Amino acid sequence: MRAHPAGPRHGEGQPSGGAPVRPRDPAELARLDPRVWCTTAQRGPGGELVLGGCGVSTLAAQYGTPLFVMDEMDVRQRAAAFRSAYDVPEAPADVYYAAKAFLSATLVRWLVEAGLSVDVCTGGELALVVRAGVPGERILFHGNNKSVAELSAGLDAQVHRFVVDSDVEIDRLAALAAARGLVADVLVRVTVGVEAHTHEFIATAHEDQKFGFSLASGAASQAVRRIAAQPSLRLVGLHSHIGSQIFDSDGFDVAAHRVVGFAATVRDEHAIPVEELNLGGGMGIAYLPSDDPLDAEHMAAQLRSIVQRECLAADLPVPRLAVEPGRAIVGPAGVTVYEVGTVKPVELDQGVVRAYVSVDGGMSDNIRTALYDADYCVVLASRVSLAEPMLCRVVGKHCESGDVVVRDAWLPADLAPGDLLAVAATGAYCRAMASTYNLVPRPAVVGVRDGRAAVLLRRETMEDLLRLDPGL
Amino acid sequence: MRAHPAGPRHGEGQPSGGAPVRPRDPAELARLDPRVWCTTAQRGPGGELVLGGCGVSTLAAQYGTPLFVMDEMDVRQRAAAFRSAYDVPEAPADVYYAAKAFLSATLVRWLVEAGLSVDVCTGGELALVVRAGVPGERILFHGNNKSVAELSAGLDAQVHRFVVDSDVEIDRLAALAAARGLVADVLVRVTVGVEAHTHEFIATAHEDQKFGFSLASGAASQAVRRIAAQPSLRLVGLHSHIGSQIFDSDGFDVAAHRVVGFAATVRDEHAIPVEELNLGGGMGIAYLPSDDPLDAEHMAAQLRSIVQRECLAADLPVPRLAVEPGRAIVGPAGVTVYEVGTVKPVELDQGVVRAYVSVDGGMSDNIRTALYDADYCVVLASRVSLAEPMLCRVVGKHCESGDVVVRDAWLPADLAPGDLLAVAATGAYCRAMASTYNLVPRPAVVGVRDGRAAVLLRRETMEDLLRLDPGL
Numbered sequence: 027m028r029a030h031p032a033g034p035r036h037g038e039g040q041p042s043g044g045a046p047v048r049p050r051d052p053a054e055l056a057r058l059d060p061r062v063w064c065t066t067a068q069r070g071p072g073g074e075l076v077l078g079g080c081g082v083s084t085l086a087a088q089y090g091t092p093l094f095v096m097d098e099m100d101v102r103q104r105a106a107a108f109r110s111a112y113d114v115p116e117a118p119a120d121v122y123y124a125a126k127a128f129l130s131a132t133l134v135r136w137l138v139e140a141g142l143s144v145d146v147c148t149g150g151e152l153a154l155v156v157r158a159g160v161p162g163e164r165i166l167f168h169g170n171n172k173s174v175a176e177l178s179a180g181l182d183a184q185v186h187r188f189v190v191d192s193d194v195e196i197d198r199l200a201a202l203a204a205a206r207g208l209v210a211d212v213l214v215r216v217t218v219g220v221e222a223h224t225h226e227f228i229a230t231a232h233e234d235q236k237f238g239f240s241l242a243s244g245a246a247s248q249a250v251r252r253i254a255a256q257p258s259l260r261l262v263g264l265h266s267h268i269g270s271q272i273f274d275s276d277g278f279d280v281a282a283h284r285v286v287g288f289a290a291t292v293r294d295e296h297a298i299p300v301e302e303l304n305l306g307g308g309m310g311i312a313y314l315p316s317d318d319p320l321d322a323e324h325m326a327a328q329l330r331s332i333v334q335r336e337c338l339a340a341d342l343p344v345p346r347l348a349v350e351p352g353r354a355i356v357g358p359a360g361v362t363v364y365e366v367g368t369v370k371p372v373e374l375d376q377g378v379v380r381a382y383v384s385v386d387g388g389m390s391d392n393i394r395t396a397l398y399d400a401d402y403c404v405v406l407a408s409r410v411s412l413a414e415p416m417l418c419r420v421v422g423k424h425c426e427s428g429d430v431v432v433r434d435a436w437l438p439a440d441l442a443p444g445d446l447l448a449v450a451a452t453g454a455y456c457r458a459m460a461s462t463y464n465l466v467p468r469p470a471v472v473g474v475r476d477g478r479a480a481v482l483l484r485r486e487t488m489e490d491l492l493r494l495d496p497g498l
Numbered sequence: 499m500r501a502h503p504a505g506p507r508h509g510e511g512q513p514s515g516g517a518p519v520r521p522r523d524p525a526e527l528a529r530l531d532p533r534v535w536c537t538t539a540q541r542g543p544g545g546e547l548v549l550g551g552c553g554v555s556t557l558a559a560q561y562g563t564p565l566f567v568m569d570e571m572d573v574r575q576r577a578a579a580f581r582s583a584y585d586v587p588e589a590p591a592d593v594y595y596a597a598k599a600f601l602s603a604t605l606v607r608w609l610v611e612a613g614l615s616v617d618v619c620t621g622g623e624l625a626l627v628v629r630a631g632v633p634g635e636r637i638l639f640h641g642n643n644k645s646v647a648e649l650s651a652g653l654d655a656q657v658h659r660f661v662v663d664s665d666v667e668i669d670r671l672a673a674l675a676a677a678r679g680l681v682a683d684v685l686v687r688v689t690v691g692v693e694a695h696t697h698e699f700i701a702t703a704h705e706d707q708k709f710g711f712s713l714a715s716g717a718a719s720q721a722v723r724r725i726a727a728q729p730s731l732r733l734v735g736l737h738s739h740i741g742s743q744i745f746d747s748d749g750f751d752v753a754a755h756r757v758v759g760f761a762a763t764v765r766d767e768h769a770i771p772v773e774e775l776n777l778g779g780g781m782g783i784a785y786l787p788s789d790d791p792l793d794a795e796h797m798a799a800q801l802r803s804i805v806q807r808e809c810l811a812a813d814l815p816v817p818r819l820a821v822e823p824g825r826a827i828v829g830p831a832g833v834t835v836y837e838v839g840t841v842k843p844v845e846l847d848q849g850v851v852r853a854y855v856s857v858d859g860g861m862s863d864n865i866r867t868a869l870y871d872a873d874y875c876v877v878l879a880s881r882v883s884l885a886e887p888m889l890c891r892v893v894g895k896h897c898e899s900g901d902v903v904v905r906d907a908w909l910p911a912d913l914a915p916g917d918l919l920a921v922a923a924t925g926a927y928c929r930a931m932a933s934t935y936n937l938v939p940r941p942a943v944v945g946v947r948d949g950r951a952a953v954l955l956r957r958e959t960m961e962d963l964l965r966l967d968p969g970l
Contacts, residue, residue, distance in 0.1 A: 124897075126896075126897050126935070126936050129937065130967050130969055131967050131969030131970045132968075132969035135969070147896075147897035147936055148895065148896075148897075148936045148937055148938055149960075150934075150936060150937025150938055150960055150963065151936060153937070153964070154964060154967070157964070157970050158969065158970065168897055169895060169897065170840065170856050170895060170897075171840050171856035171857070171858065171894075172839075172895075173839060173858065191840075192840040192842050192856075193840075194839070194840040194842075194915055230847075232845055232846055234844065234846055235854075235899045236842070236844075236854040236893040237899060240845060242845070243844075245845075367643035367644075367645060367666070368642065368643050368665075368666040369666070370664050370665070370666075370708070372704070372706065372707070372708075372715075373704055373712060373715040373717075374706055375703070375704055380706065382707075384642050384643035384664075384708060385643070386643065386645065393865070393869070393933075396869060397868060397869050419708070421642070421708040422643075423620065423642060423643035423644075424598075424619075425596075425619035425620075426598075427707045427708065427709065429708070443666055458935060458936075460934075461865075461931050461932060461933040462932075463598070463931045464619055464622060464623060464930075465601065465620055465622025465623045465625070465626060466622055467622065482967075482968075482969065483966045483967055483968075484966050484967075484968055486966060488621075488622055490962075490966075492625070492626060492629070493962075494940075494955045494956050494958065494962075495602050495626070495954075495955055495956075496604075496954075496955075497602055497603030497604035497607070497630065498603045
């Protein structure tokens with residue numbers, strides 16, 4: 027489990043596991059590296075961080091802290107960039123937003139307006155997306171364990187694609203579709219034996235994971251046969267997902283080779299044309315300035331070229347391409363604003379001092395640091411300071427020593443309670459995975475644009491938490 | 499971060515990181531090892547798992563799955579055992595239940611009835627406990643970053659003890675108490691340079707963590723001086739917490755030596771008697787049959803003896819002892835019941851097959867497997883099977899490959915969708931750390947006793963989740 031696919035391996039510029047280098051100039055501490063910070067992030071008059079035209083102090087005063095701030099223009103621009111990168115006139119393609127990264131009704135409307143579709147993986151995500159007004163033809167339904175109720179809801183919503191993941195699901199979906207007199211369009215999720223991450227990938231025959239049907243074992247072929255035998259199912263294509271935080275196309279190259287090879291098998295043995303090829307998600311983002319993910323345009327061009335080359339070699343028509351970015355759409359747009367509660371210098375060995383900076387959130391709003399050893403950039407947000415850099419660890423308020431937000435950071439030595447900190451690139455998998463550990467209510471998420479803020483998810487209240495307890 | 503203090507190191511009987519040994523007799527798969535399962539767990543007529551006199555099939559039908567089942571008698575017995583082990587006539591002591599492990603109003607009333615007090619670490623936990631009717635004199639307030647609002651709430655509730663953790667907090671609490679004309683009783687949390695876990699501990703001079711004041715650096719002495727200078731604060735004693743999942747008293751021995759030494763310093767340099775010594779929590783439980791934690795009685799006797807010996811050596815009166823078990827009270831009482839959704843055989847290398855068993859919950863209701871590499875026992879709960887053992891991995895329904903509930907388990911080869919599985923010892927840090935990742939609502943918790951079930955926390959609904967979204 028230690029080599030988690032959503033883990034934190036980084037580009038070569040960053041020494042793994044160590045503290046970042048001490049900045050030479052205190053002014054560097056205030057800098058907002060555009061590789062990491064959302065598009066509209068800037069220092070306003072007086073030095074405070076301004077996001078979407080809104081000063082963070084004003085946002086904090088109005089909405090409280092911790093607060094997730096989502097840069098609407100950043101989200102819209104990235105969504106548009108993905109759309110235009112992948113869906114080109116000579117090769118129309120689909121971009122599904124992976125809703126698991128972060129989901130709210132307003133956010134999903136921005137994405138649909140930008141021409142994206144949505145990938146959901148539970149009945150809950152489906153329910154929200156449907157209630158937000160997304161038409162079924164813009165929805166793809168993922169998940170390794172969709173219940174009868176979830177599959178039924180998917181059929182009722184007339185979702186565009188079901189990505190089937192097990193024999194049980196094929197039988198379940200076939201029966202439910204048949205009972206409704208429907209034909210459900212399905213993709214088979216295949217495991218190709220590639221696990222990609224950042225600049226590395228491993229390729230094996232077998233994959234030891236819960237998702238998909240193995241190519242190597244023949245399970246994928248059997249799944250195709252099983253689907254073909256069901257008049258209420260139509261096999262539209264194949265799905266492959268190879269990992270998370272992927273920075274280049276090398277892993278996709280191997281995966282496409284194998285999955286296109288399987289598409290030829292499907293045509294030859296089952297006489298079924300593979301119309302769609304969904305290469306999944308996993309496109310990485312920069313959490314640190316040293317991270318260097320390919321941008322959407324170059325990744326799209328490379329994926330298109332790889333698939334074309336493989337199809338040519340296999341003598342197959344090029345299928346319609348689909349991808350499922352989640353983090354790459356909303357991750358960089360998000361910023362978490364915390365208020366500093368305490369600053370405590372702790373002596374380490376050899377006289378080194380680390381300041382433990384406690385903020386008013388923690389592992390309840392960002393479990394990624396503890397769960398994946400994730401790294402983040404953090405800055406003093408409510409003001410600019412020219413004090414000397416101080417080695418810090420930003421920690422939460424939870425009763426657990428692993429409650430760390432940013433393991434290693436340099437912050438100004440005059441940092442004090444009441445200051446606001448901002449952590450970059452928290453738009454994905456932070457609010458989505460948030461808990462109410464220690465009965466800490468979950469933060470609000472506000473979208474900001476042109477100096478205006480609007481609530482995407484309201485802050486949880488103690489009443490929300492206590493409502494679940496019938497003993498009160 | 500990998501050597502997390504709440505991590506999964508186990509007793510020597512269990513090969514770390516490997517699959518458990520294949521049972522020779524299929525009947526062993528149905529066995530409920532009393533070292534791991536709650537007191538009332540047994541196989542009922544027909545073989546189904548019965549907890550507190552309630553069959554799990556009936557519970558699942560009535561309350562849905564996933565479902566946390568809490569064995570009331572188990573909780574009460576453990577609470578009573580801790581009370582009688584620590585609070586003996588010759589040395590009265592306090593047992594604070596660490597509410598972070600799991601909190602509901604009904605549960606906390608069971609514990610107060612058993613004579614326990616409660617340790618809270620946030621305003622949220624305090625609010626629930628107060629509303630549940632726990633008097634302030636039974637509450638201790640922890641936390642490394644208590645806000646002004648939280649400290650104020652603590653003073654309003656007249657909590658028995660504040661465990662102060664930083665200079666900032668000392669000043670804050672002193673000012674708030676003074677403004678109310680109160681004197682707040684405080685313990686100083688000291689870091690003694692001991693980190694204990696299972697059968698091992700490390701002892702260093704410095705501790706690289708957010709909690710407490712260092713003895714070695716002199717920070718603890720300065721904190722005592724700071725408190726002594728505040729007329730609105732009274733230093734009652736010292737607090738030390740050395741880790742989680744501790745199986746024996748070796749680490750406490752070193753910690754007590756150091757903290758009693760500091761108590762002598764406090765007497766000699768500040769002329770303040772240390773009336774209370776709170777040794778914190780961390781008492782371990784068995785997640786696997788091979789885990790062998792000391793029981794409360796033996797641990798208490800050893801801690802008492804260690805403290806008496808150290809005080810005698812330092813020529814100090816023996817202070818009143820306090821401990822803060824959380825997991826050790828509620829962990830073994832909890833069982834999670836899941837419904838199997840899919841069973842998928844996956845070929846590994848060398849022809850080994852692992853069945854991926856998908857259940858209707860996962861990392862949203864139990865993050866410990868992914869976060870701490872935690873191990874659990876799981877059994878087929880709705881029936882007994884004499885089918886051959888099958889190597890399994892129990893996984894959740896979340897869209898993430900790290901979504902594992904039980905990494906390695908042997909389950910009957912005829913396991914099928916619709917079967918119920920039960921995972922033992924999930925009473926602590928599962929529901930408490932639960933998320934709504936993938937918009938999966940959090941499970942209910944029901945208490946069971948004498949054939950009756952009562953809801954401790956009701957199941958979350960989609961409406962609960964969608965209520966936070968103003969875009970709907």
